[in-house]
Amino acid sequence: MKELEERIAQEGRIIDGRIIKVDGFLNHRIDTKLLNRMGEEFYRLFGDLGVTKILTAEASGIAVAVIAAQYFDVPVVFAKKAKSDNIEGGLYASEIYSYTYNRKVTFLVSKQWLCAEDRVLIIDDFLANGEALRGLIDIVALAGAQLMGVGVAVEKGFQEGGKRLRERGINLQSLAIIEGVEDGVFRFRQQ
């Protein structure tokens, strides 16, 4: 998606050669207009698959997912990251390793909100090593639901996550794939 690539090129920054910061429009300050056009693009890519539910993970996936869900006209379910008093029993759980927080995190989804009849589109803001998406895909499998596709805003193409998911035959579409950065200039994969 050209517009997203341009925003990354203009405002994205690299930290320690590995972290790509796009927190000016995607995951701290949120540009809802850009997210709307991203939602439209996700709908163009996945709109004819009969999706019944969009699944994402808290926290920064939520914004991308709910704006996209307006186009699909389906509810969003977001996986919670810790057991709070407000979640009771009857949970699908999947443990992942969070490189963002350098610790294990358990994704939890109430069985009430995801069932075997669901045709699920997973949407997330970032894909690097793919741990978060692996956890969400696990949860879809635990529910016995059908995974229709995975939509990602920004993929770090120089990490292994995307490759692994595509090798599993998963219908993964990323709106921008960063192949690398040289002298502060982002290079994107042609799609």
Added chain:
Amino acid sequence: MKELEERIAQEGRIIDGRIIKVDGFLNHRIDTKLLNRMGEEFYRLFGDLGVTKILTAEASGIAVAVIAAQYFDVPVVFAKKAKSDNIEGGLYASEIYSYTYNRKVTFLVSKQWLCAEDRVLIIDDFLANGEALRGLIDIVALAGAQLMGVGVAVEKGFQEGGKRLRERGINLQSLAIIEGVEDGVFRFRQQ
């Protein structure tokens, strides 16, 4: 807001006499159509105040805030709850006590995304004791920005948070205020 009160009456549940669960449409599974009409209502209540930014807290405030932000045509900034590798220095910080997780939580907002010129509307999904909102209001003050109002989806009117904020003269508007529950029937404050 009549529609929200009706959904709470139909689908809300009480746990241990204190936790109100509306996770079927507001904070686990998200009904984006309902959130759209809530966003419209927030715009009716706060739309003429020249708001430049909407501030919320991760995680469940994000959905309500970004959908509302589409009506205001302003960006959303969400406070993060833990220091991740992806947030550098230059932060506004405010410590609150989370009754949901029974522990202290620090809200963090990058100084880059909130400044003294901002006219801020805070939006959150729930108001009970008011700790989360107190933290967000602190952050607006730390930024030297102007607090234009606080919009909440569901207020538990039988807890003290709302009363305390209104006593401080804050322009707080809640779309539904639950006064109590008797024999499983929700009673709402007339507004």
